[in-house]
Amino acid sequence: MPYVVTDECILCGVCVIGCPSEAITEGEIKCFIDVSLCIECGTCAENCVSEAIIFVEEEINETKE
Numbered sequence: 001m002p003y004v005v006t007d008e009c010i011l012c013g014v015c016v017i018g019c020p021s022e023a024i025t026e027g028e029i030k031c032f033i034d035v036s037l038c039i040e041c042g043t044c045a046e047n048c049v050s051e052a053i054i055f056v057e058e059e060i061n062e063t064k065e
Contacts, residue, residue, distance in 0.1 A: 002040050005031045008052035015044040015053060 005015075009030035016024045016031060023037035024044060030052070033044070045053040 002055050002057075003033050003038060003042070003044060003053055004056050005033060006052045006054060008050050010050045010052070012049055014047050014049055018043050018047045 005024075007030065011026055011030065013026060013031075016026055020041060020043060021037050021039045023034045023039070024031050025034070026032075033053075042055070045055065
C-alpha cells in the first residue's frame with residue numbers, strides 16, 4: 001500500500017473530492033485509502049492541506065537459505 005493517511009488527517013475532505021479513482025473515504029477520525037481502487041497517481045498527497053498522506057515504500061524481507 002504505497003499511499004497511507006496518517007493521524008495528521010483533519011478530515012477536510014480535499015483528498016476525497018480530488019481522487020480521480022474514488023479510492024478515498026472519510027472515516028470517523030481520518031480518511032482511508034482503498035488500495036484496490038487506488039491508481040497511485042499521488043493527487044491525494046499533493047492536495048492534502050495537512051500533509052497527512054504519505055508515500056510508503058513496501059519492504060520485502062527475503063531470507064537466503
